[in-house]
Amino acid sequence: MVTTAESAAHKSQQQSRVLIVGNYCHDVLIQNNAVKAVSLGGAASFISNVFNGLSVSCNLVSKVGEDFKYTVSYTPIVIPTLKTTVFHSYFDPGLHGNDHQDRILKRVCACDPIRPSDLPDTRFKYGMGVGVGGEILPETLERMIEICDVVFADIQALIRVFDSVDGTVKLVKLEETGFYPLLPRIGVLKASSEEAVFMDVEEVRKWCCVVVTNGKHGCKVYWKDGELGISPFLANQDDPTGAGDSFFGGFVAGLVQGLAVPDAALLGNLFGSLSVEQVGLPKFDTRLLQRVKDEVQRRKMQCLLHEKSDDELKFLRPVGHEQFHTFLVAARLITPCSIEEHQWNSPSSTMEMEQTAVPHYTKQPKLLANPMYEEPIQRVE
Numbered sequence: 001m002v003t004t005a006e007s008a009a010h011k012s013q014q015q016s017r018v019l020i021v022g023n024y025c026h027d028v029l030i031q032n033n034a035v036k037a038v039s040l041g042g043a044a045s046f047i048s049n050v051f052n053g054l055s056v057s058c059n060l061v062s063k064v065g066e067d068f069k070y071t072v073s074y075t076p077i078v079i080p081t082l083k084t085t086v087f088h089s090y091f092d093p094g095l096h097g098n099d100h101q102d103r104i105l106k107r108v109c110a111c112d113p114i115r116p117s118d119l120p121d122t123r124f125k126y127g128m129g130v131g132v133g134g135e136i137l138p139e140t141l142e143r144m145i146e147i148c149d150v151v152f153a154d155i156q157a158l159i160r161v162f163d164s165v166d167g168t169v170k171l172v173k174l175e176e177t178g179f180y181p182l183l184p185r186i187g188v189l190k191a192s193s194e195e196a197v198f199m200d201v202e203e204v205r206k207w208c209c210v211v212v213t214n215g216k217h218g219c220k221v222y223w224k225d226g227e228l229g230i231s232p233f234l235a236n237q238d239d240p241t242g243a244g245d246s247f248f249g250g251f252v253a254g255l256v257q258g259l260a261v262p263d264a265a266l267l268g269n270l271f272g273s274l275s276v277e278q279v280g281l282p283k284f285d286t287r288l289l290q291r292v293k294d295e296v297q298r299r300k301m302q303c304l305l306h307e308k309s310d311d312e313l314k315f316l317r318p319v320g321h322e323q324f325h326t327f328l329v330a331a332r333l334i335t336p337c338s339i340e341e342h343q344w345n346s347p348s349s350t351m352e353m354e355q356t357a358v359p360h361y362t363k364q365p366k367l368l369a370n371p372m373y374e375e376p377i378q379r380v381e
């Protein structure tokens with residue numbers, strides 16, 4: 001029998017198992033010279049959105065400015081003298097549709113970096129270094145490695161540099177960054193296929209597991225002794241923003257709950273595919289989430305019966321992996337719950353638009369309500 005004290009201890013252990021580090025930001029999506037949407041962004045927001053959906057608790061360290069306009073589940077550190085990080089994403093209209101869209105990203109405002117002293121003084125089983133605007137410093141990642149058993153890093157937090165005039169995001173080679181010497185102490189490095197060319201995968205996989213996402217084609221996992229392609233899910237892409245983040249959220253949530261790497265990567269592909277179907281932060285169907293949660297538990301038990309190894313990360317495709325994919329495909333077919341759509345009346349905040357010369361709305365935008373965040377996403381159809 002489990003006593004109340006044991007259950008409280010277990011709960012507090014559970015509560016502090018994952019540490020997410022990365023700034024929230026304001027995203028402005030621009031297409032055909034017009035603002036398509038403004039929404040809460042930052043890898044940390046997309047990842048915690050997936051964690052919340054799957055009932056995985058976490059701690060989150062993020063910094064924002066006094067202008068931060070969203071109510072979020074994990075309170076950020078507010079720097080009163082600075083503004084929140086803002087990204088403008090320019091989409092190439094020629095590529096709109098089901099294909100992965102190219103985009104030009106500009107960081108038009110940068111909040112404070114996250115320093116080692118901003119991190120909690122406690123230990124975590126898992127840490128996620130998921131900066132977007134250069135806020136994670138090498139010493140911050142090093143501190144994460146010290147306080148977390150396993151660290152997962154998104155390469156976008158490590159290789160982005162920003163044009164000094166207009167903030168255009170450019171990528172540099174991983175080996176040229178101060179993060180490179182830390183790679184042997186990282187558990188998993190995640191990169192998109194565009195980012196992966198900025199590292200030598202063959203070299204890096206000797207030190208840590210590398211996961212390369214590839215849009216509608218799914219992802220590939222590389223480790224020291226092998227590699228594995230993980231099947232994608234069919235999706236109607238509307239906005240690719242945050243696909244990689246939602247993937248990472250699903251992947252790590254799967255590992256936290258005891259799945260083997262291939263099954264966790266499948267969960268990542270599922271959440272990446274759900275993410276691209278909505279503009280901004282996705283709202284997941286509650287019935288779909290319940291089915292996924294139940295299946296993850298069942299799968300975990302099933303794998304415990306077969307697995308003999310005690311390794312931290314289990315790479316081989318477990319028995320029943322294909323059936324797990326089939327189940328998730330079927331669960332995904334649940335009709336998405338209708339998202340309330342309202343007519344735009346008067347813009348309550350055009351904060352982002354005031355910061356740089358972006359053309360004004362050309363049509364009446366619709367609002368997509370998100371239960372986790374009080375502010376609606378403002379969308380132009």
Ligand SMILES: Nc1ncnc2c1ncn2[C@@H]1O[C@H](COP(=O)(O)OP(=O)(O)OP(=O)(O)O)[C@@H](O)[C@H]1O
Pocket residue numbers: 098099100191192193212213214215216217218219232233234235236237240241242243244245247268269270271272273276
């Ligand atoms: N069109 C799509 N159809 C199905 N799944 C998709 C699609 N686009 C993305 N995904 C899923 O999301 C994952 C991450 O997507 P992607 O490789 O495009 O990341 P990314 O370029 O980092 O995205 P972003 O920078 O826009 O967040 C993919 O591995 C895949 O599982």
Ligand SMILES: O[C@H]1[C@H](O)[C@@H](O)[C@H](O)[C@@H](O)[C@H]1O
Pocket residue numbers: 025026027040041042043044046087105132156241242244245
């Ligand atoms: O909100 C988005 C998202 O987090 C993306 O992953 C990142 O590439 C962008 O910079 C950010 O604006």
